[in-house]
Amino acid sequence: MRRVRKTPKQERSRQMVERIVTAGREVLVEHGYDACSTNRVATRAGISPGSLYQYFPDKQAVLAAVIDRYWDDVTERVAAALGDRVADEAGPAMVRATADALLAALERDPALLRVVVRQLPAQEHEARRASLERRVVGLATAYLGPRLPRDHRRDVAAVAWVVVVAVENLAVRWVLDQPAGISRNDLLDQVVALVGGYLGMPGVAGMPAGSTT
Amino acid sequence: MRRVRKTPKQERSRQMVERIVTAGREVLVEHGYDACSTNRVATRAGISPGSLYQYFPDKQAVLAAVIDRYWDDVTERVAAALGDRVADEAGPAMVRATADALLAALERDPALLRVVVRQLPAQEHEARRASLERRVVGLATAYLGPRLPRDHRRDVAAVAWVVVVAVENLAVRWVLDQPAGISRNDLLDQVVALVGGYLGMPGVAGMPAGSTT
DNA sequence: CCCTGATGCGAGTGATCGCTCGCTTTCAAG
């Protein structure tokens, strides 16, 4: 019954955790989820399996740390872009800037994104991804609250959820699948049209005046 | 080197495959992905592990069959709803009907949906889900083609992709997460507003006249 | 230089699980 070391030297320990998490990320990207054994991570980190377990209680914890860092990083970047501009940009520009920031964050490490989204069982990173969403939904709600027409005010929560889920998934899917014929700018245009049309933003009428009968 | 039985009696064989796939689905739902061992599936199907391997080459194939059936079923139901009505309903009504059909299909077995989407590595059901999307994107493209305003015609593919990905993910997420404060009808309303606003459908102006500066 | 506790090591253990193989049962044809 070996216990996790209790912050033995604070500094050395933090570095070790860092090394292990980095090694975990590298193994994940280079060998995939199935081949991501604790021994391989330890070797990659330049330590022995036994040492790894002085810093993490089990394999799950190592992976969780990798995933946490990943989504935290994405969250930071998006929140920064969104936070900066709340209320000081016109609607469409803000939508585009936010989507752009999200795309940029996801594009920083497509290989890791692919492993996380495609190989890991979703429930292993569900919690972190949910917290990213919660934060963005919060910001979106604050933004939308006073801007929705009076007769739709009570729907803010639903509207914010719909926007966030839709945009997030479009961004992830676009980065991973690179659908033929849709350039990065096309995607941003479409996202602005989608959200703008939904929210009735002036000057963004979706595909305007289409005959749809 | 035991080989898969070559359709030995056609009828009995088909029944066996059926029994095994059903058992696989049940084990998946009742015990989860991690506990879905071949021995358990065989036991559940009332056969021995050895017999299972006369009908499937490996574990992966059994799971693939379960997943295939699941997405095929969903695809059928959605395509039926969409196919019936292409061109004989007004835009917004069609969007709602399609979203409704998708929701209904996903709601038929939420437990299985949860296991498939949350526990299975996404790449294991990616192919089938992609084929559902391809089919719906095809139908959507056919529908949208002649209806988009001339200056957006060249975007049909992108528009169809955006609509399908957004709606699909909203539906799956709604069924699995049941977000507080969003009823089934709320969701349908929002989807209609989202898609309608995007496509500029008359009478569906999203959140109309919002001040978004 | 010795002692001691903290740190690190890595071969090994125990459990799991996909899959197999040699045997038994079934059944239809002769």
Add this chain to the structure above:
DNA sequence: CTTGAAAGCGAGCGATCACTCGCATCAGGG
């Protein structure tokens, strides 16, 4: 009935892998 091949069985093999434990190493105070 006999016979033999097809169908079915299930104990167990072989490989993997998360995790452990007893030992080596080292730092630094005496």
